[in-house]
Amino acid sequence: MKITFLGTGTSFGVPMIGCPCEVCQSDDSYNKRLRSSILVQTDSTSILIDTSPDFRQQALQAKLKSLSAVLYTHYHFDHLAGLDDLRALQYHHSRETKPITLFADKRTLETIKKRFAYCFHSPTGIQNTPRVVGQQITHFHSFHINDIEVLPLPVYHGDEIITGYCLNRSFAYFTDISLMPASSREYIKGLDTVVLTALRHHPHKKHFSLQEAMVEAKKLHAERIFFTHVSHKIDHGSISPGLPGGMQLAYDGLEIFI
Numbered sequence: 001m002k003i004t005f006l007g008t009g010t011s012f013g014v015p016m017i018g019c020p021c022e023v024c025q026s027d028d029s030y031n032k033r034l035r036s037s038i039l040v041q042t043d044s045t046s047i048l049i050d051t052s053p054d055f056r057q058q059a060l061q062a063k064l065k066s067l068s069a070v071l072y073t074h075y076h077f078d079h080l081a082g083l084d085d086l087r088a089l090q091y092h093h094s095r096e097t098k099p100i101t102l103f104a105d106k107r108t109l110e111t112i113k114k115r116f117a118y119c120f121h122s123p124t125g126i127q128n129t130p131r132v133v134g135q136q137i138t139h140f141h142s143f144h145i146n147d148i149e150v151l152p153l154p155v156y157h158g159d160e161i162i163t164g165y166c167l168n169r170s171f172a173y174f175t176d177i178s179l180m181p182a183s184s185r186e187y188i189k190g191l192d193t194v195v196l197t198a199l200r201h202h203p204h205k206k207h208f209s210l211q212e213a214m215v216e217a218k219k220l221h222a223e224r225i226f227f228t229h230v231s232h233k234i235d236h237g238s239i240s241p242g243l244p245g246g247m248q249l250a251y252d253g254l255e256i257f258i
């Protein structure tokens with residue numbers, strides 16, 4: 001599997017509009033963070049996790065031509081808002097092209113169907129609306145998208161439960177996490193690669209701080225840990241080289257192979 005980090009920023013993105021801070025004003029390309037999303041690819045399959053508000057730009061940069069499915073972590077705007085741009089992937093294909101399946105938990109699917117109702121009401125419409133179908137996931141119940149096994153796992157995001165995904169029992173992605181339930185941790189101990197949120201240095205109610213993410217990372221015993229959903233409070237150049245072995249800040253455009 002090839003994983004491409006399409007975006008590694010928090011909901012504001014980095015730089016943040018109007019912010020005079022050093023990171024936002026930095027010329028370092030590692031400090032340019034679009035909203036968080038990853039692309040997972042094998043020879044036969046392309047899966048997107050979340051459609052960020054920057055999806056159009058991210059898809060162009062990744063030279064994305066088609067998608068097998070989208071997995072949603074939760075319903076917050078910075079993880080949903082690019083959904084409408086999925087239609088571009090169907091524009092050059094005929095009506096026979098299958099709708100893209102959107103996998104999400106109950107609340108996220110309900111929110112998508114409310115905010116993007118028109119995508120579900122005109123399934124034959126081409127070009128003007130994406131053609132999608134919703135598929136509700138159940139935590140701890142795995143399913144296959146072609147050659148990729150997907151296991152949705154519950155994690156806390158503040159006091160809400162959202163979804164992280166373990167793929168092919170070797171890679172797991174947990175954005176917007178503030179607490180890992182022991183029941184989910186059991187499934188991801190000793191994996192090859194795990195991605196966790198690391199928002200900033202000081203604590204936040206709904207996200208791991210960098211320090212909290214490092215504590216969780218040690219419990220997981222993964223070969224490699226990448227941190228994402230990073231805010232403008234973290235300067236890549238001064239933080240990433242000092243992280244413990246096996247841990248690093250992800251950055252936009254980073255490609256890893258599992």
Ligand SMILES: [Zn+2]
Binds near residue numbers: 076
């Ligand atoms: Zn977010």
Ligand SMILES: [Zn+2]
Binds near residue numbers: 022025
């Ligand atoms: Zn800033």
Ligand SMILES: [Zn+2]
Binds near residue numbers: 074076157176
């Ligand atoms: Zn969120």
